[in-house]
Amino acid sequence: MTALFALATAVLWGLADFGGGLLTRRIPALTVVVVSQVAAVLVLGAVVLGTGAWREAGPQLWFAVGAGLVGPVAMFSFYKALALGPMGVVSPLGSLGVVVPVTVGLVLGERPGPGQFAGIAVAVVGIVLAGGPELRGAPVQRRAVVLTLIAAFGFGAVMALIAEASATVTGLFLALFVQRVTNVAVGGAALWVRTRRGTPALPSGTGPRVLWGLMPALAFVGLADVAANGTYSIAAQNGPVTVAAVLSSLYPVITALAAFAVLKERLRPVQAAGAGLALAGTALLAAG
Numbered sequence: 001m002t003a004l005f006a007l008a009t010a011v012l013w014g015l016a017d018f019g020g021g022l023l024t025r026r027i028p029a030l031t032v033v034v035v036s037q038v039a040a041v042l043v044l045g046a047v048v049l050g051t052g053a054w055r056e057a058g059p060q061l062w063f064a065v066g067a068g069l070v071g072p073v074a075m076f077s078f079y080k081a082l083a084l085g086p087m088g089v090v091s092p093l094g095s096l097g098v099v100v101p102v103t104v105g106l107v108l109g110e111r112p113g114p115g116q117f118a119g120i121a122v123a124v125v126g127i128v129l130a131g132g133p134e135l136r137g138a139p140v141q142r143r144a145v146v147l148t149l150i151a152a153f154g155f156g157a158v159m160a161l162i163a164e165a166s167a168t169v170t171g172l173f174l175a176l177f178v179q180r181v182t183n184v185a186v187g188g189a190a191l192w193v194r195t196r197r198g199t200p201a202l203p204s205g206t207g208p209r210v211l212w213g214l215m216p217a218l219a220f221v222g223l224a225d226v227a228a229n230g231t232y233s234i235a236a237q238n239g240p241v242t243v244a245a246v247l248s249s250l251y252p253v254i255t256a257l258a259a260f261a262v263l264k265e266r267l268r269p270v271q272a273a274g275a276g277l278a279l280a281g282t283a284l285l286a287a288g
Helices: 002-023 029-051 061-084 087-107 114-130 142-163 169-196 208-213 215-237 241-248 251-262 269-287
Strands: none
Touching: 002 029, 002 215, 002 241, 002 251, 029 061, 029 169, 029 215, 061 142, 061 169, 087 114, 087 142, 087 241, 114 241, 114 269, 142 169, 142 215, 142 241, 169 215, 208 215, 215 241, 251 269
16 A cells, blocks of 8 residues: 555656646746645645534644744745756755654664665656756756755655654545645735735736636646655555655656656656666665
């Protein structure tokens, strides 16, 4: 069950990142983040009311609040690092956030077997290579590296926090709702500050009609991200966090494959090798 839900997480995160990347070509990244999370809040709010999940409110929800505070900071840092580039360096470095939940699992006493340790090592190398790292001739600003490492730590922290935010399925609905409300509050405040400083929330020459036309795609990105958090939490609660975290972090492979299938982007040899290693590591983890 852990492997199944963790792989589902990778697929959902990978597709959400791909969709978010396409949307940021049309509207600002911060607007994509806020609007997509609003859609997720509305759906999760209905689920919480319908299932009575609000009755499971308790101190554990502070983990969800923490994930909601860290998540937007990590995402904004990641987008800024991508803008500074090069993307072939930033993207694989961002996936190193898997180190955080893996370390948490080890500190809490998890001890994967030799086969699983080998699988973790192979999969992490594959994940980094799948991002297509530019090993030569890639000028990298120190600020881009710092921002990427902040983003990576933030992404890993969200994985670790959300796994601790609930113990039941209905409790998970409430935790995800609280996380997304916090996301919207933080992201909305940042968007308001930007607009007050003269940066429009939408490109000049466009209006709400454009945003409304993109709502299905924005809703998909928000809901896929929420679903990924949910499947990851289930995976981490039903098996070793070390295994769940590594398998979930295969999402760069999914994003690269989606770009290949939809945008006809050719995989570089290093990306193809990374995808193969990631799959090999997955097999070792599942077998262990």
